[in-house]
Amino acid sequence: MKHRIFVDGRHGTTGLELGARLAARDDVEQIVIDPEKHRDPAARKACLNEAEIVFLCLPDAAAREAVALIENPAVRVIDASTAHRTASGWIYGFPELDKAQRGKIRTASRVAVPGCHATGFNAAVHPLRAEGVLTADYPLTAQSISGYSGAGKAMIAQYEDTRKDDPALKSPRLYALGLHHKHLPEMQAINALEKPPLFTPMVGPYRQGMLVLLPLRRELLAKDLDAAAVRELYAAYYQGEPFIRVIPFDDQSGFDGGYFGADGANGTNRLDLFVFGHDEEILVVSRLDNLGKGASGAAVQCMNLMLGIDERTALVGAAHF
Numbered sequence: 001m002k003h004r005i006f007v008d009g010r011h012g013t014t015g016l017e018l019g020a021r022l023a024a025r026d027d028v029e030q031i032v033i034d035p036e037k038h039r040d041p042a043a044r045k046a047c048l049n050e051a052e053i054v055f056l057c058l059p060d061a062a063a064r065e066a067v068a069l070i071e072n073p074a075v076r077v078i079d080a081s082t083a084h085r086t087a088s089g090w091i092y093g094f095p096e097l098d099k100a101q102r103g104k105i106r107t108a109s110r111v112a113v114p115g116c117h118a119t120g121f122n123a124a125v126h127p128l129r130a131e132g133v134l135t136a137d138y139p140l141t142a143q144s145i146s147g148y149s150g151a152g153k154a155m156i157a158q159y160e161d162t163r164k165d166d167p168a169l170k171s172p173r174l175y176a177l178g179l180h181h182k183h184l185p186e187m188q189a190i191n192a193l194e195k196p197p198l199f200t201p202m203v204g205p206y207r208q209g210m211l212v213l214l215p216l217r218r219e220l221l222a223k224d225l226d227a228a229a230v231r232e233l234y235a236a237y238y239q240g241e242p243f244i245r246v247i248p249f250d251d252q253s254g255f256d257g258g259y260f261g262a263d264g265a266n267g268t269n270r271l272d273l274f275v276f277g278h279d280e281e282i283l284v285v286s287r288l289d290n291l292g293k294g295a296s297g298a299a300v301q302c303m304n305l306m307l308g309i310d311e312r313t314a315l316v317g318a319a320h321f
């Protein structure tokens, strides 16, 4: 019997990427809502309650509304929005977090997929917290650059249509300068930090792919590790993980004359972790596809775990780069 799946928000950016991954498989059957009624709560309620697994690819308010519309206790939910990432009763959909997380996802009824910037941040920070290298009060800073698809269809339309010749959109742009980006609560909670990091995101003039940067000062670490030793710690922590690739220390062999782009993991569910630095300073960089491991790929990986099948099934996305 096929698994009955409903994607609420299937025509949005995350929903379409999810659809591309689901289309390739013969073990799932999608419940399709009348396109004219895709925002109608009654029509959505009917679809939501007859699915085995529901994906929410919606703005936060609509995701909360969808959860409230579910009355059937058998329905399991995978939410791609920010609405439930630190909510009680929800499991954080990052299987690589630690040895227990996969088991929690397998049996969960409610899974919140991490934010794309938060995925890169957590991948770098969590092993260092778990191994006692970073204390809870380490004054973390992080920077990130994402392609414009990270902000959904409205921003894609600006960059590719309504403002495509606007010079203001030709360079990377800083945003969230109130320093209250919506991923801060999950970055803080998942890594048990006393304070959120000082996080500065940017959106770049390209469609897809991201780099999340974590600079560290050796003298502030709780264990005396240099950059190469930090890389060894990650390699041991993520050993055997199918989707996290820890790049050899300071390896610039794939770089273009010393320059390093954000699109190297596009179309995959991979997160590449790089460590650079020297005796005193360390830079950790996560590279991922904001629509892959940062959203739809992670959502499908969680679904595979919840269905008890190989988590690597159908994880190649539609790369638009």
Ligand SMILES: NC(=O)C1=CN([C@@H]2O[C@H](COP(=O)(O)OP(=O)(O)OC[C@H]3O[C@@H](n4cnc5c(N)ncnc54)[C@H](OP(=O)(O)O)[C@@H]3O)[C@@H](O)[C@H]2O)C=CC1
Pocket: 008, 009, 010, 011, 012, 013, 014, 015, 038, 039, 040, 056, 057, 058, 059, 060, 062, 080, 081, 082, 114, 115, 116, 149, 150, 151, 152, 153, 154, 290, 291, 294, 295
């Ligand atoms: N893009 C990315 O890289 C990532 C996105 N996310 C998160 O995933 C979620 C979806 O984002 P994204 O796909 O980028 O956004 P989009 O704006 O591209 O798509 C959102 C979709 O939700 C639909 N929608 C909006 N309100 C309602 C409603 N009340 N009822 C039913 N459908 C509704 C929209 O319908 P309509 O077609 O009518 O506008 C649209 O199809 C967001 O919470 C986002 O933050 C998470 C990680 C990364």
Ligand SMILES: CC(=O)N[C@@H](CCC(=O)OP(=O)(O)O)C(=O)O
Pocket: 080, 081, 082, 114, 115, 116, 117, 146, 147, 148, 149, 150, 151, 182, 183, 201, 202, 203, 294
């Ligand atoms: C470029 C851009 O604007 N990106 C989005 C993040 C996309 C993402 O991860 O969204 P959710 O947390 O909603 O799931 C932002 O920073 O708000």
